[in-house]
Amino acid sequence: MTATTKTKPTDEFRDHISTVDAEGKRVWVYPKKPQGKLYKYRSWVSYTLLAFLFAGPFIKMNGLPLLMLNVVERKFVIFGVLFWPQDFFIMVLAFLAMMVFIILFTVVYGRLFCGWVCPQTIFLEMVFRRVEYAIEGDYTRQKALNKMPWNTEKILKKGAKTTVFLLISFVIANTFLAYIIGIDALKAIVTDNPVNHLGGFGALLAFTGVFYWVFAYFREQVCTIACPYGRLQGVMLDKKSMAIAYDYVRGEPRGKLRKGQQRTQGDCIDCNQCVQVCPTGIDIRNGAQQLECINCTACIDACNNIMRMIEKPEGLIRYDSEEGIAEGKKWMLFTPRVMSYSAILVLLVAALSTLLLTRDDAEATILRTPGQLYQKTEAGTIKNLYNISVINKTNAEMPLTLKLLSQEGAIKVIGNDLILPAQGIAEGVFFTEIPKSQLHGMNSKIEIGVYHGNELITKQETKFLAPAK
Template sequence: MANKNQFELHDSRLGTVDEKGHRVYLFPEEVKGFWRTRREIFYWFLIFFYLILPWIYIQGEQMILLNIPAREFSFFTYKFYAHNAPILIFVILGFLFFIGFITSILGRVWCGWACPQTVFITSIFLKLEALIEGKPRQRKKLNDSPWNKEKIIKKSLKWIVFTIVSLHISHTFLGYFVGTHHLVSVSFQNPAENFTLFSIMLFLTALFLLDFGWFREQFCIIACPYGRMQSVIMDDNSMAILYDEKRGEPRRQPGMKPNEHGDCINCYACVKACPTGIDIRRGVQLECIACTNCIDACDDIMVKTKRPKGLIRYDTQSNMEGKGRHIFSFRNIAYLIVLIGLLIGFIFSVSMSQGITTTVLRGPGTPFRVQSDTKTLNHFQIVLEQSGDIKTHNVKFAIEGVDKENYEIKMQRNPFEFTTTHKRQNVFIVFDNSILEKGSRKFTFIITDLDTNKVIKKEAVLVGPTK
């Protein structure tokens, strides 16, 4: 049986699929209002932050740089290395539990206000699509029409513009990992000279292009795990976008008099404005990304029909049922306690890394080089860093665990001056093969700060031929 209204769907059917399970492309109506204005301002702040941040340098260092090959991570003048894994774990877990804490109080505010999927699609891709193809109804008409000259031109132009935008987004994303200055320099080189980086750029561009330009709401509905976690994180005291059934029901039906129905006039403005095609009047749903479009669309109708705003609003299920709202439930407090614990752990880990800290890394390339029948060379990189007040330190390297006559340290200077926040010192050790046991020998680097007499010991391993 056909539905009375195309927006009146069976409870078990999504608005993004037809009766045969084929995808229904959505063209959400544009809305204006209190929440949309504030979201757009916040969206553009996030976009500006994303695009500008990797170009900010402090003391010659990129503010945020995640240099995975070098195992070096820079955050606002502070550097983390592979040995700082506990600090990075605190950061990652802190972010996850912060999202959980915020969700337990404010619901899916991440999806509606900060998720890159929502931000880029709403602020850039939908705006460009409207500029080229027109308003939602015009876009739907164009999409349903047979291929003709107008459709080919508009669709081609749209995807060309989408590709340019996706290229910019992907290059900025790479800038966080390879460095913006390096990225600019390789952009003017032959792609074959940086084939791996070029391939990653093409993959990211294609990913952003298909996701933001075509897949869109399907990612939120099908692929995103966050929507499926909300039922675990949220409870009746969590904020959500809710429809006030007491005010709205019964909805207006044809032939009803004004005093026979609630405030909901069944105009479907909330459904038409939804980017995931749901009817918010069915209650909290996995597909809802809390974008507030339905609130502004409904408030606009309420103003026109001279009814109070807030038929659809931010509220809690508990408050809707007249039980009031309890902000700090057991769930909220549990998330908060974990967050505080992670913060304390992070501060403690950072404080323990103050002053001169060192990391011993094996040099790039082969693990050892045979110098002669009896001699082998190992290459190490000693990473030194200092935080707080940057001072000049005279540093000397030595090793213990191997007899002096069986090895030689080769460096440009030893001792040497350490005057920056970060220094990667190359150290070469030439040793007699006789000290090896089954191709290896443990030893200890002795790193001495001659100005403070502070001694740092780091274990390492010499490797060489097994015979």
């Protein structure tokens, strides 16, 4: 009997992507409809996230949207907390913490996010492809439909699919826009005359077109070509990272299963079911951590179904690390690399939490009025004129009062009282009057407190101009 060898697949597949042929033309992917335990779990996760996504614009915390990223007005609401451009340093720190978390998560779990949580995967696999399966049938029927000449059946099916795709894209576009401008502004665009909201209506149509193009045509190319997260996998993953991997030690050499045959090959019967269900058109048996693999688990379900049919153990394709497949080592969560990233993440989160907890509800800018000198009074005091601008970071209106904190003296607001509108800005002019004995030099530092009732909401240092002693 000749000995069989178990060899690792070659890396030739890494020289090209699966959806482009030798001439550089697009290879259209027709994945078989997946079935299995993991696909069912993914469906539950996906529909939960979709429900949260579409309900999100209607959920409010502290009178503010749960999430709003209004780039136009430079207002950002995250979990009911309003952020302005003045909070840029907090946003930068939050971005750094998020990046470190993404790196840490990827180092440990690979592309788990791509397969289970990514909006592109959820919409394409759980919404648009399901519509496609319902209207055009499974992958063999789709191929046949695309090859047949235009007739009544093809026109009806293609027309129905396009109509449903456009409607879904329009709903997604409305939701996307709601996260940018807020649900109230979106309602005005939808219910009012479009002529009064040409910009918003144009944005809706543009987003609808983009989403339709992405999910009807570009599809898996987003993950393979456009997504920066997918392209960074090569520098974040290592042999200890978890991935969907084919156990070539157990499966090779592969060979067809024949009735009555005394089998000497590995457990892989070369049925190609794992290839047929792959939404990016790869062969997972070529190796783990392939460029196109989004860890969607479709190949795991397909392989497990076959293993049960031929009475072999499940897990020929499974979640594991390259090291685990090659050396049989148990996957480890805590490695030196993981602990290093974790320490950095803890420090960043601690700093971010401190900044958020100590963040003022309002932020004031107080400057001496340009071109104005000091004024002497008969009572022996010195007066300076100031401009004040206050930004409200809450959803509540706040009447403001100003008090001098650093010296004895008085503040008198010129004109109307300072009323800070919710999510708005209040500006005013005021005199600060300080006894000359309290001042030291021509430019003295003073500190002014901004109060809402008896609560100090913020304070600001500025300069006070006085005559030389």
